[in-house]
Amino acid sequence: MSKIRFATVWLAGCSGCHMSFLDLDEWLIDLAAQVEVVFSPVGCDLKDYPENVDVCLVEGAIANEENLELIYHVRAHTKTLISFGDCAVTANVPAMRNMLGGAEPVLKRAYIELGDETPQLPNEPGIVPELLDQVRPVHELVPVDIFMPGCPPSAERIRATLEPLLRGEMPVMEGREMIKFG
Amino acid sequence: MSITTLKINGQDVVTESGKTVLAAAKEAGIPIPTLCHLEGISEAGACRLCAVEVKGTPKLMAACVTTVAEGMEVETHTPKLQDYRRMIVELFFTEGNHVCSICVANGNCELQDAAIEVGMDHSRFNYRFPDRGMDLSHSQFGIDHNRCILCTRCVRVCDEIEGAHVWDVGNRGEACYIISGMDQPWGEVSACTACGKCVDACPTGAIFRKGTTTGEKQGDRAKLEFLVNAREKQEWSR
Ligand code: SF4
Numbered sequence: 541m542s543k544i545r546f547a548t549v550w551l552a553g554c555s556g557c558h559m560s561f562l563d564l565d566e567w568l569i570d571l572a573a574q575v576e577v578v579f580s581p582v583g584c585d586l587k588d589y590p591e592n593v594d595v596c597l598v599e600g601a602i603a604n605e606e607n608l609e610l611i612y613h614v615r616a617h618t619k620t621l622i623s624f625g626d627c628a629v630t631a632n633v634p635a636m637r638n639m640l641g642g643a644e645p646v647l648k649r650a651y652i653e654l655g656d657e658t659p660q661l662p663n664e665p666g667i668v669p670e671l672l673d674q675v676r677p678v679h680e681l682v683p684v685d686i687f688m689p690g691c692p693p694s695a696e697r698i699r700a701t702l703e704p705l706l707r708g709e710m711p712v713m714e715g716r717e718m719i720k721f722g
Numbered sequence: 723m724s725i726t727t728l729k730i731n732g733q734d735v736v737t738e739s740g741k742t743v744l745a746a747a748k749e750a751g752i753p754i755p756t757l758c759h760l761e762g763i764s765e766a767g768a769c770r771l772c773a774v775e776v777k778g779t780p781k782l783m784a785a786c787v788t789t790v791a792e793g794m795e796v797e798t799h800t801p802k803l804q805d806y807r808r809m810i811v812e813l814f815f816t817e818g819n820h821v822c823s824i825c826v827a828n829g830n831c832e833l834q835d836a837a838i839e840v841g842m843d844h845s846r847f848n849y850r851f852p853d854r855g856m857d858l859s860h861s862q863f864g865i866d867h868n869r870c871i872l873c874t875r876c877v878r879v880c881d882e883i884e885g886a887h888v889w890d891v892g893n894r895g896e897a898c899y900i901i902s903g904m905d906q907p908w909g910e911v912s913a914c915t916a917c918g919k920c921v922d923a924c925p926t927g928a929i930f931r932k933g934t935t936t937g938e939k940q941g942d943r944a945k946l947e948f949l950v951n952a953r954e955k956q957e958w959s960r
């Protein structure tokens with residue numbers, strides 16, 4: 541049997557979910573023996589998301605055009621997409637800017653009103669991705685197969701989600717240990 | 723004392739007449755999920771989480787405001803009810819702004835508990851992200867309307883137990899929110915005795931003590947029931 545092609549992506553999140561993933565400690569060695577890591581900010585150097593990915597953990601909400609492009613690409617090339625952590629599942633902290641009503645007031649607040657020296661709006665088309673007006677959870681844009689809430693999900697929760705998948709089964713996302721937000 | 727006999731989930735239940743279906747179910751050891759219900763204060767029927775099916779009517783009935791009747795047949799956990807309960811909880815989360823990871827009530831919140839109970843791993847409704855604001859004008863407490871689920875427990879506890887009636891519900895529909903005094907900043911409402919009962923009554927992190935940070939709020943709900951029992955039944959200890 542060929543190895544499970546495994547990926548993780550990091551969208552609008554603080555990387556805490558990925559840090560929690562690294563908290564799996566020695567179980568990462570077991571995991572590495574069972575999967576081929578084909579894309580991941582913490583586990584692989586490849587810069588382009590490949591085709592035919594079996595399982596992908598998606599950390600973060602959809603906040604800018606790069607996130608949007610990547611999530612459509614990830615969805616198209618992934619069998620089992622997991623919303624990984626509260627930012628992916630609810631949009632969480634990154635979405636607190638939604639209350640300001642759009643990208644422009646957010647940028648003005650951050651870069652003009654609070655800019656101590658040479659206040660100016662960031663503008664580098666093609667290099668700095670444009671902010672979307674609203675930050676959204678992943679499943680409001682593409683279908684998601686498994687939801688793993690938590691800010692961040694604990695290493696135990698991550699392991700309890702991945703282990704059944706490695707056996708070809710769906711994890712049961714129920715109860716405080718698996719689905720408590722925050 | 724007159725007695726009423728009914729069936730809950732097929733089980734024969736005998737209870738005192740005049741009780742609610744919720745109370746009868748509790749006595750019979752059948753837990754029904756609730757949010758706006760709080761022991762010691764009146765019922766509001768505001769959250770609908772306790773909805774049950776009653777034979778002979780197509781309408782779902784809120785168990786906390788439905789009185790038992792002779793021969794009544796009640797179902798509390800049908801698939802239809804479970805589905806509605808999950809929808810109700812999803813709507814609570816999407817209606818306001820619930821960022822659990824930075825909330826005072828994280829880990830000790832009745833809305834989070836309800837989400838776990840109904841199996842909510844995500845919301846099927848889109849988030850609204852309303853701009854609701856907060857009031858930090860009181861010297862000891864704050865209210866963050868983003869986390870308020872409009873259960874009116876604060877309104878009732880302040881009116882019925884403290885007797886101060888600081889809170890009320892303003893506006894209609896999606897613009898509803900909890901107001902203090904005559905829609906004044908809480909800190910300017912002289913009727914507030916700063917007793918803190920609303921902090922304990924609030925099921926979420928919406929009303930809190932200043933200085934409480936993430937995950938530190940521990941609402942003492944049983945204290946309110948104790949106060950009522952002390953006054954009405956002279957039970958002075960708990
Ligand atoms: S009130 Fe409860 S559900 Fe809302 S943010 Fe706080 S902990 Fe989460």
Ligand code: SF4
Pocket residue numbers: 879880884886887888889913914915916917918919920921
């Ligand atoms: S502190 Fe006491 S008096 Fe003041 S609003 Fe809360 S319940 Fe009412």
Ligand code: SF4
Pocket residue numbers: 865869870871872873874875876877900923924925926928929
């Ligand atoms: S502030 Fe708390 S107690 Fe009052 S209505 Fe909102 S959630 Fe309920």
Ligand code: FES
Pocket residue numbers: 755756757758759766767768769770771772773784785786787
């Ligand atoms: S507990 Fe019955 S409606 Fe809220």
